[in-house]
Amino acid sequence: MSFRSIEEVSDRHLHIIWTNADPVTSEHMVMMYAKNSMLNGWWDKVTVVLWGGPQKLALENEAIQAEMELARDAGVEFSACSSCAANLELTEALLKENIEVIRWGQKLSQLLQNGKHVLTF
DSSP, rough: OOOGGGGOOOOTTTEEEOOOOOHHHHHIIHHHHHHHHHHHHOOSSSEEOOOOHHHHEEEEHHHHHHHHHHHHTTTTTEEEEEHHHHHHTTTHHHHHHOOOEEEEEHHHHHHHTTTTTEEOO
């Protein structure tokens, strides 16, 4: 799901770094923009990276789970920071929800250093 080398990331691939665990922002910005980006062809690929609090929100909030499923159906991919998941003891639960759990620190740095499209919330 995630890229192995920065050369794999196209100019029409958006990475959304989701750090805000507020349910309203999560539903009405992160999920809405990610889903509509795919449905309307604004981006060819959208990856939402759950970092910190949103990992717990995604596992506990039914409205967010429903929005994530709609986003998945539209083609949005979800990945989570493995360090956060380990610290929050959520790794297994995220994997059960088909959310990739990997190390994101270096990948995020590569995206930023190479001028790729990154949106943070």
